[in-house]
Amino acid sequence: MLQRFYRTAFIIVLLILITGPVYFPSFVVYLLSYGLIMAIAALALNLLLGYTGLMSFGHGMFIGAGAYTVALMMKYTGVQSFELLIPLSIVVSAMLAALAGLFCTRQIDIYFSMITLAFGELLFALCSKFYSATGGTDGIRVKIPTLFGYSFPGGGEYYYFILVVFVVCALAIWVICHSPFGKAIQAVRDNEVRVGYLGLVVMKYRLIAFVISGAFTGIAGVLMVSLTGHAVPESFQVFTSITIVFMVLLGGHTIFLGPAVGAIVFVFLQAWLKPLFFWQFFLGGAIILLVMFLPGGVLGGVQLWAAKALQRLRS
Amino acid sequence: MLELAIPLLLNGIFYAGILFLLSAGLQIIFGVLRIVNFAHAAAYILGTYFSYAIIKALPPEYSFLYWIAPLIAAALVGVLGLAFERGLLKHIYHRHHAFQILVTAGIAYMVDDVVRWKWGGYSIGTGPILEASVELGGVVYPVYNLLIILVALAVAFLLWILFRKTEIGRVIRATAHDEEITAALGINVNWVKAITFLFGSAIAGLAGGLMLPIIGGWPGVGNEYLILGFVVIALAGLGSVNGALVASLLIGLTNSIGVQFFPKIELAIIFIIMAVVLTVKPSGLFGAQPRR
Amino acid sequence: MGGQSPAAAPILNTAGVFKHFGEVHAVDGVDLHISPGEVLSIVGPNGAGKTTLLKLLSGGHDLDRGQVFFLGEDISRVSLVQRVNRGIVYSFQIPALFENLTAMEAVGLVLLARKKKTVVFFPVMEKFTEIRQEAQEILEMFNVPGNFPANLLPHGQRKLLDAAMAFAYQPKLLLLDEPTSGVSTAEKAKVMDTIMPNIEESNTTTVIVEHDMEIVLRYSRRVIVMDQGKIFAQGIPHEVMEDPKVREVLLGIPASAKS
Numbered sequence: 024m025l026q027r028f029y030r031t032a033f034i035i036v037l038l039i040l041i042t043g044p045v046y047f048p049s050f051v052v053y054l055l056s057y058g059l060i061m062a063i064a065a066l067a068l069n070l071l072l073g074y075t076g077l078m079s080f081g082h083g084m085f086i087g088a089g090a091y092t093v094a095l096m097m098k099y100t101g102v103q104s105f106e107l108l109i110p111l112s113i114v115v116s117a118m119l120a121a122l123a124g125l126f127c128t129r130q131i132d133i134y135f136s137m138i139t140l141a142f143g144e145l146l147f148a149l150c151s152k153f154y155s156a157t158g159g160t161d162g163i164r165v166k167i168p169t170l171f172g173y174s175f176p177g178g179g180e181y182y183y184f185i186l187v188v189f190v191v192c193a194l195a196i197w198v199i200c201h202s203p204f205g206k207a208i209q210a211v212r213d214n215e216v217r218v219g220y221l222g223l224v225v226m227k228y229r230l231i232a233f234v235i236s237g238a239f240t241g242i243a244g245v246l247m248v249s250l251t252g253h254a255v256p257e258s259f260q261v262f263t264s265i266t267i268v269f270m271v272l273l274g275g276h277t278i279f280l281g282p283a284v285g286a287i288v289f290v291f292l293q294a295w296l297k298p299l300f301f302w303q304f305f306l307g308g309a310i311i312l313l314v315m316f317l318p319g320g321v322l323g324g325v326q327l328w329a330a331k332a333l334q335r336l337r338s
Numbered sequence: 339m340l341e342l343a344i345p346l347l348l349n350g351i352f353y354a355g356i357l358f359l360l361s362a363g364l365q366i367i368f369g370v371l372r373i374v375n376f377a378h379a380a381a382y383i384l385g386t387y388f389s390y391a392i393i394k395a396l397p398p399e400y401s402f403l404y405w406i407a408p409l410i411a412a413a414l415v416g417v418l419g420l421a422f423e424r425g426l427l428k429h430i431y432h433r434h435h436a437f438q439i440l441v442t443a444g445i446a447y448m449v450d451d452v453v454r455w456k457w458g459g460y461s462i463g464t465g466p467i468l469e470a471s472v473e474l475g476g477v478v479y480p481v482y483n484l485l486i487i488l489v490a491l492a493v494a495f496l497l498w499i500l501f502r503k504t505e506i507g508r509v510i511r512a513t514a515h516d517e518e519i520t521a522a523l524g525i526n527v528n529w530v531k532a533i534t535f536l537f538g539s540a541i542a543g544l545a546g547g548l549m550l551p552i553i554g555g556w557p558g559v560g561n562e563y564l565i566l567g568f569v570v571i572a573l574a575g576l577g578s579v580n581g582a583l584v585a586s587l588l589i590g591l592t593n594s595i596g597v598q599f600f601p602k603i604e605l606a607i608i609f610i611i612m613a614v615v616l617t618v619k620p621s622g623l624f625g626a627q628p629r630r
Numbered sequence: 631m632g633g634q635s636p637a638a639a640p641i642l643n644t645a646g647v648f649k650h651f652g653e654v655h656a657v658d659g660v661d662l663h664i665s666p667g668e669v670l671s672i673v674g675p676n677g678a679g680k681t682t683l684l685k686l687l688s689g690g691h692d693l694d695r696g697q698v699f700f701l702g703e704d705i706s707r708v709s710l711v712q713r714v715n716r717g718i719v720y721s722f723q724i725p726a727l728f729e730n731l732t733a734m735e736a737v738g739l740v741l742l743a744r745k746k747k748t749v750v751f752f753p754v755m756e757k758f759t760e761i762r763q764e765a766q767e768i769l770e771m772f773n774v775p776g777n778f779p780a781n782l783l784p785h786g787q788r789k790l791l792d793a794a795m796a797f798a799y800q801p802k803l804l805l806l807d808e809p810t811s812g813v814s815t816a817e818k819a820k821v822m823d824t825i826m827p828n829i830e831e832s833n834t835t836t837v838i839v840e841h842d843m844e845i846v847l848r849y850s851r852r853v854i855v856m857d858q859g860k861i862f863a864q865g866i867p868h869e870v871m872e873d874p875k876v877r878e879v880l881l882g883i884p885a886s887a888k889s
Contacts, residue, residue, distance in 0.1 A: 078436040126613055129620050133374055133435050137572045138616065141609055144565050148605035201754035203742050206735050213728040220688070220726070221743040222714030222799070231749065261565065265443055272440070301455055307447030314437045314444075315429065 028329060033280075040186060044179040053250075054294055056182045058287035059189040060246045065270045065282030066196050067239035072268070073276040074200050075232040076212030081123070081139030083263030084146045085237045087256070088116045089244020091150070094163035094254035105170045105184075109245055116241025117234050124233035128226050131215075140261050147259035162255035165248050185246055189283075192239055197279060199235065208232050240267075269310055275320025284322050344477045346594050352483045354590025355490030359545035360563055361570040361582040362497060363538035369514035369577040370534040373427070373435070377442040378567065380449035381419060381539040382560035385411045385546025387453055390555060393464050408547025415543025416536040423535035428528065454557045463554030486548050493541060494583055501579070510534060514577065566608075573612050575625025584623060639702070641666045641835050642687065642718075642803055647696030649682050656682040658859030659696070664803065669829065669836045671846040671867070674856035675879060680839040681723065683856070684805050687837070688720035689713040700803070717802030723811055723839075725792040727780035733791050734776035737765040740798040768798050771828050786817050793825050797834070804829065804836045810845065818842060822849060843871065843880070855879060 040059075044052050064086060071077050089112040096102045096111065127138045150157050157163065167175050175181040199205055208228050211218050215225045248254045257263065266289070274285020292309070296302040317324055360382065367375045388411035393404050422445060430438055468482040501507040512520040513530045521527045546560065553559070570589055574581030589608055596604025615623060643663035649656050657679045664670055672680045685691040687698060689710030697706045705713060728736050741761040742748045756762070769776045772794035774787050783791065793809055809825060810818040826849050829836050840846050846853055847867045855863040855870060857879045863870055870876055 072436075080439075126617060129617070133439075133576070134572070134620070136436065136439070137374065137568055137576075140565075141569055141572060141612060144569075145606060145609035148609070149603070152602045152605065198754060199751050201756075202752055203739070203748055203750040203755055203758065205751075206731060206739050206755050207742075207748045209731060210728045210736070210739055213730050214726055217722075217726040217728065217795075219710055220714060220720055220722075221740055221795075222711055223743050223748060224711055228748075265440070268436070269440065272437075301451040303447045304451035304455075307444040307449075307451070310444035310447070311426070311441050314433070314441050315426075318433075318437070 025329060025333060028333075044182055049178055052178055052182050054290050055287070056178065056185050056250055057247075058290035059185050060243050060250065061267070061270060061286035061290060062283035063189055063192045063246070064240045064243035064267050065274065065286040066193055066279075067236045067243070068267050069271050069276055069279075069282040070196055070200060070208075070239075071232055071236040072271055073282075074205060074212065075208040075229060077128075077229060077233070078136050078268065079127075079139040079233075079236075080136050080261055080264045080268065081127075081141070081143030082236070082240050082267050083261070084123070084143040084259045085116045085120065085240035086244035086247060086263060086267075087146060087150065087254075087258035088112065088119050088237075089241035089246075090165075090248035090254040090258055091157065091163070091244075092116075092241070093168065093245050093248050094165050095157070097165055097168075098163055103166075103168045104172075105168045105245075105249075108168055109188075109242060112241045112245045113238045116244070117238040119241075120234040120237025121230070124230045124237075128229040128233055140264070143259050143261055143264055147256050150256040150259055157256070158254075160256060162253050165252055165254055167249045167252070181250070185250075188242065188246060192242060193280075193283065196239060200279065204228070204231070269306075269313075271320075272318075273313060273320050275322035275324075275326075277319060278322045278326070281320050281322040285320060288321055342598075344474055345479065346598055347591075348474070348477075348479050348483070348487075350591035350594030351487055351587070352590070353593050354586040355487045356545055356549060356563065357566060357570050357590055358490050358583055358586040359493060359548075360542055360567040361574070361586060362493065362579055363541040364567055364571050365574070365577055365579045365582045366497075366510070366514075366534055367538040368571065369579075370510060371423075371427070371431070371531050373438045373442065374568070374571075374576075375442050375535075375538070376439055376564070377419075377422065377445040377449070378539070378542050379560035379564040380446045381415050381542035382546040382563060383453055383555065383557070384415050384418065384449060385543030386550045386555035386559060387457055387462070387546075388414050388543070389547035389550045390457075390462055390464060393550075408544055408550070411547040412540045412544035415546075416540030419539025420532055420536040422539075423532050427535070428531070450557050457555075459557060461554050461556035461559075464551055466551045468551075482551065486552075489544070489548060493544075494579075497579055506533075569608060569612055571622075573615055573622055575622025578622070578624035581622060581624030639666075640664055640699075642698070642700045644687070645697045645699070647683070647686055647698060648694045649679075649686055649691055650694055655859045657686060660856075660859070660861055662854070662861070664835060664837060666835055667833045668852060669826075669838065669850045671850035671853045672837060672839045672856060673841065673843070673846055673853060673880065674862070677858075678856040679859040680856055681807055682859075684720065684807055684837065684839055687803075688718055688805055690720065714799070717799075718805070719796045719799045719801035719803070720805040721793050721796035721807060721809065723807040725785075725788040727783075727788060727791060727795075729781040730779050732777050732779055733769055733774045733783070733794075734762075734765055736780065736791065736795055737768050737776075737798050738762065740795050741765055744799050765798070768794055771824075772797070773824050786813050786821060789813060789821060790824060797825075797828060797832075800832075801834060804834050806836060806838045808839050808841065810840070810842060818845065847871065 040055070043055060064082065068079065068082050071079055092112040092115045093108050096108060102108065123142045127135055127142065130138055151160050167181060170184060175184065207223065211225050211228050218225050244258065270285040270289045271282040272285070273289055274283065275281030296305050299305065319326065360378065363381070364375055364378055367373060385408065389407040392407040392410055396403055426441065430441055466482060470481045471478045472481050472484065501511055509525055510530055513525065513527055517527055566589065570582055570585045573588070574585035588611070592608055592611060593604060596607050600607065619625065640663035644660055647657055647660050660683060672683065674680050682691060686693055689708065693706050697704055699705065700716065700718065705716070735755060738755060738758065738761050739748070741764055766776065772790045774791045774794055780788065780791060789809060793806060796804055810821050813821055822845055838850060850867055853864065853867045853870050854861055855876050862879055863873060863876050
């Protein structure tokens with residue numbers, strides 16, 4: 024019974040997402056685009072957090088990597104098509120993740136988190152300083168890439184592309200999380216000592232998870248920079264990374280789609296609050312309230328509510 | 339050559355002093371509470387702004403009291419830290435460390451906006467309180483900066499005495515080492531945690547207050563120092579105050595030399611050093627727990 | 631207290647292994663040999679060094695001194711992970727399970743680890759027919775329900791799952807650390823009756839650390855008595871148990887008292 028509720032809810036949401044641009048005003052479509060992009064990043068982060076048990080405070084560096092791959096390629100080589108830029112950014116992000124991962128995954132727990140944070144800041148520093156190449160703190164302006172020759176005339180069309188990429192990425196991440204590898208990283212999360220007694224090297228799985236997570240986040244970076252039109256070094260910073268973490272926790276890190284829900288909710292929440300001059304205050308407050316009272320996130324809360332409602336219906 | 343070396347050295351030690359003031363607090367908080375305290379940036383910025391408010395409130399005849407503004411600010415920050423720890427933080431000690439970090443980060447965001455609300459988004463400053471400078475080996479260097487170095491050394495010394503020679507220091511070290519056993523011995527561990535957080539925050543507030551005449555203040559002023567503070571404690575090994583001293587010196591001097599000779603990548607050099615050290619010794623220079 | 635002369639080359643033997651924790655000599659010079667296919671019990675009072683010895687064999691502890699030979703090779707410096715790959719598998723006294731995975735998934739993971747097929751991203755685990763059947767069989771052999779996450783299982787089934795996970799690796803040497811500890815006396819026989827037939831059928835060389843003498847007498851062909859880190863006595867169980875000095879060590883009944 025509960026399953027049917029979830030399935031219907033899921034289908035309704037999907038229908039809204041598909042038909043949205045028809046009746047939503049363009050700024051809502053923009054927010055949905057932004058939300059879906061961050062949803063990819065959030066799902067990717069949760070592969071690492073919810074499934075492998077590692078909290079990264081440096082995932083912003085992969086958004087930046089994807090963004091700057093596009094920006095630099097456009098600036099210096101004239102490449103401007105998604106079909107080239109997305110695979111390229113996957114490679115770049117994966118390589119960055121492999122390099123950073125070699126240092127980060129040697130650590131555990133809080134030490135891991137600190138090193139990822141440091142790496143993100145390191146890249147921010149490099150990006151800001153090399154003004155001549157990267158435009159420093161001004162960033163680089165980017166126009167939206169083409170897709171097999173097709174130029175996106177407007178936000179609505181680009182939105183559908185983002186939606187498709189999101190669905191593809193979400194499916195891919197879902198399969199990975201439920202594959203043997205997915206079970207292996209969950210085992211690492213649950214009992215890394217025992218994993219050693221299975222004859223498996225724990226660090227290997229953490230590293231691979233880190234690379235996969237980074238690669239998908241890089242895709243989000245590509246889509247992001249194409250949406251906003253501007254690659255900025257701030258992407259690499261801890262604020263971006265913490266925002267992604269917050270999105271994951273907001274939606275719920277124990278349910279697969281939780282992070283995606285969290286990302287979209289956050290984007291709309293931020294849009295609603297930002298005009299209020301002190302929105303950082305509310306963001307901070309929301310983070311605290313969330314951690315204290317809603318550890319399962321929005322979807323976790325929905326789960327509890329739905330289960331209780333069901334019980335009441337039955338009695 | 340000497341005239342190049344001396345300011346380099348002095349700047350490096352000065353920077354190290356500020357880093358130490360920040361990271362010492364982080365280390366003792368981590369040692370006892372096992373939390374990486376993102377709210378430390380809030381302690382720093384409040385130290386700056388409280389100091390500013392005090393100085394601005396003092397009539398000119400009392401300008402000699404400007405000296406104690408950072409101290410009062412530090413005390414205020416300490417009290418606020420205590421309130422935060424007792425009011426909020428203690429409820430989430432049992433939670434996963436990441437959640438604790440998020441709560442401290444949340445407070446940092448909130449404090450930033452409170453500062454923005456009360457004092458505006460533009461930068462504030464008092465200008466140097468002390469114009470005097472001194473000549474050292476042919477180089478002119480501000481006395482105020484030297485004073486900050488002295489304060490940092492004094493704090494280091496006081497912490498050393500606190501931990502090695504006093505009863506309360508022993509209690510704090512015991513709690514940091516093994517909370518359960520210490521509690522079983524009848525020590526009120528909650529009180530120890532509260533005091534530790536108070537001291538840690540106060541030291542950061544002191545740093546903020548001291549730096550006000552030099553760099554002023556603006557919303558977010560503490561963030562860069564916080565990041566570097568994290569680098570220091572990661573390099574030093576979480577929880578080690580001695581390590582923080584060494585690491586601060588290392589980073590301070592690297593920064594000073596880097597800014598002079600390799601301005602583009604000076605920040606990167608610091609991170610590279612950190613990466614190298616952590617590869618060789620993952621628990622940091624003075625790190626306690628071996629991490630594979 | 632006659633020892634058995636090893637019939638064939640031992641599958642594992644140790645030479646003077648030492649392990650100390652500070653002042654305490656947990657394992658104080660042990661020469662051990664294990665013959666292929668045998669079921670060997672290690673008994674002794676608390677603190678005798680039984681678990682430490684087992685961990686020295688599995689790789690969970692590093693040797694301070696001495697050597698361990700497995701299948702003729704010196705594995706003293708071989709890491710835990712490598713030893714598992716060579717076939718030395720350890721099952722925990724306090725079950726070390728993957729709390730959020732179901733028993734089926736956990737056993738499946740062991741099977742995949744054995745076959746070196748863990749870094750596989752497709753298809754999803756449930757569709758992995760290759761191991762699904764074998765996992766199902768093993769769960770039935772150990773009487774563990776497959777579809778509950780481990781943290782919902784009662785203690786007895788947790789012990790069985792831990793043993794099942796070790797067994798699923800098809801170890802050449804299985805190390806069971808107190809397989810019935812924490813299990814009620816009524817259940818103990820049930821647990822052992824579930825585990826042992828599987829071991830006997832597959833002829834798996836097994837070392838069991840146990841406290842319960844009845845279990846030792848019933849299931850093992852050889853027993854080693856440890857005390858204060860050394861081997862005190864060894865031999866055929868019912869012979870060893872008759873020895874008054876052994877009874878003193880194990881039960882605290884002075885050797886001079888009449889039995």
